[in-house]
Amino acid sequence: MSETRIRVLIAKPGLDGHDRGAKVVARALRDAGMEVIYTGLHQTPEQIVETAIQEDVDFIGLSCLSGAHMTLFPKVMKLLRERDASDIIVTGGGIIPEDDVPALKEAGISIVFGPGTPLEEIIDFHRKAVRKQ
């Protein structure tokens, strides 16, 4: 019954304690047939990147509601480059102002899913992106 499965790491960098959104997305991706590694709260960028490498994921979804995304997200991207793992696609979610999105994309975040994004759209993105790889 084995076959290729999309593997996604859903991670909560930084200090905020709100993981409802992350869990909803994790569950939706699970129901779409993906294997979702969930790391829990308060992860450092180093922990996230190390986990992504050991788990050999196709995607990292970063969820941040603390406002520290402009520091934390680019740090993750930098560490991925250092570990020669830039092929992992990184997405962002949480409370992220529109104005910050261009800078995050510049830093290498593929897409930012703001509040109210339909789950179908998130699932679709993962399916299409993995096919392009």
Next chain:
Amino acid sequence: MDIVDRILKGDKRAVARLITMIENDDTSIREAQALLHPHTGNAHIIGITGPPGAGKSTLVDRLAKSYRKLNKKVGIIAVDPSSPFTGGAILGDRIRMSDLNTDQGVFIRSMGTRGHLGGLASATGEAVKVLDAFGMDKILVETVGAGQSEVEIASHAHTTILVEMPGLGDDIQTIKAGIMEIGDIFVVNKADRQGAERTATELMAMLELNTEPLPWAPQVLKTIASDSIGIEELRKTIESHYTLLKETGHLAIINRRRTKDEFLAILNQEVTRHLLKDIVDDSQLECLVESIMNREIDPYTAASQCMSGFLKHR
């Protein structure tokens, strides 16, 4: 082969990639597996099983830290269930192991069961070998939250730990067949909860009924994994068990039996794959299915006729 060199040089990305290929049943890795084989057979494999929520992941985390203090390298494979409907999974055992993520002497891999029953994934055994070749001294394999008959871990581990917690049932549960028979060490976790003493006593009473003389008398320990209480004693008990297996020659016997079982299973697969078409071709197969459906012949007789036909023409 490139990926093997990278693994032997300590590249975690290569280890992770090979495990993915094993999980995806990618047969192009046979050469890599062959090259890794001489580097395997050195790790102590420790199985951790027990019902959901008993504290297996937390216990694995604390045990790994205990081994790290002794400078042992630790590999962890943590299995969680895949959905029988979508194949998706939430792999959440790492939540309890956050501090280990960045420890260079630790490698953790989460695995979905992908339809395999028995408490492990079908790729678990091969993934253990990769971590073994990667130089891990201790490999902790955490099963899915196990029920009464998920006992496959006992045929992979050298030391099997069954994690229980207070309040899950009376002593009738302890004399049932299945999972209660596979523990080398029984742990009553969450031992600060009411009923822990009783659970431990019931387990000990169950073990006293063992009539077969075993080289190792299974132990019952109490832990509070979240507070790191009882972990050192558990580690020492695991080590005593392993030492005993080595000294009495049982480790060699176990390893030989497993090697034989594994080889026969692989050979069996190969034989089936290569010979099935010679024994019965596609059109014959469809005819036979038709006859069996029409109750003209039963499946055992049909199989036996195919086989004797094949053997006669050889």
